[in-house]
Amino acid sequence: MPAERQWSDPMNDEPACSIERSLQILGERWSFLVLREIFAGKHKFAEIQSALGIASNLLSARLKLLVESGVLRTKTYQEPGSRPRQSYHLTEAGRDLRVVLSALQQWGDLHRPRPSGPSALRRTRSGSPVHVGFVDDDGHEVPPADVVIVTDAVART
């Protein structure tokens, strides 16, 4: 895989691996952190920039890629006395990244623990704990050791 490969036509079969196709959009730490902020309710450029301490040009480029690839959409808003600006919101594809971010969070809690203790995933209404796992078509958890990742890398072997 050439290092310079960029996000490309979704109807192009290269790269064939879905992990790699996802990482064409998400394969950079800032993308995940920008999405974290938007999941946390920050939608304005200045809010996201201030939360992350990221350079404007870098944040613009990340947001542009996330919009072009259908993960975010923009809305126009205007504050009194200011010019119209764009805010950034999750599309359905963006909302579906919740489980990806949660899986990263869960792994970090377990394997990169903080002295101040783990964060948590909880049910909205009851507050009871939730985790990310493998589930069969009947909605029952399946042990990770009983799951095969059928990527093309595996299929080619």
Place this chain on the structure above:
Amino acid sequence: MPAERQWSDPMNDEPACSIERSLQILGERWSFLVLREIFAGKHKFAEIQSALGIASNLLSARLKLLVESGVLRTKTYQEPGSRPRQSYHLTEAGRDLRVVLSALQQWGDLHRPRPSGPSALRRTRSGSPVHVGFVDDDGHEVPPADVVIVTDAVART
């Protein structure tokens, strides 16, 4: 967050967010792709390099970080007529990344589909389909809309 922040002492509370702590190790596309190859059974430097077309110095740096951070461990092997070499294997922390890679794969299958059709997650023995989702403590699936990601970003809001 300063862009130059590197993987740091696990007993340091900064960054406080588990997503960000994970991305200190995994926040680069090559790390995920290297792990994909190792999950697929490739353990030797030359095999991984050949599968990914990654530059040697870049692959060395990625493997070093993954070993130092406890995701991979090395074994020494020796082929007839060659010097001893290292092979790379998942630790328990590395195996726990199966669900993270699977979540990325699932998202890519849905939102970055290939003309040739999706890849799949399956149960090892029965071959029945599996997906990544949220699960409660009783092993029952929970709808994503009913889950709060309690990151520090949220807690600070």
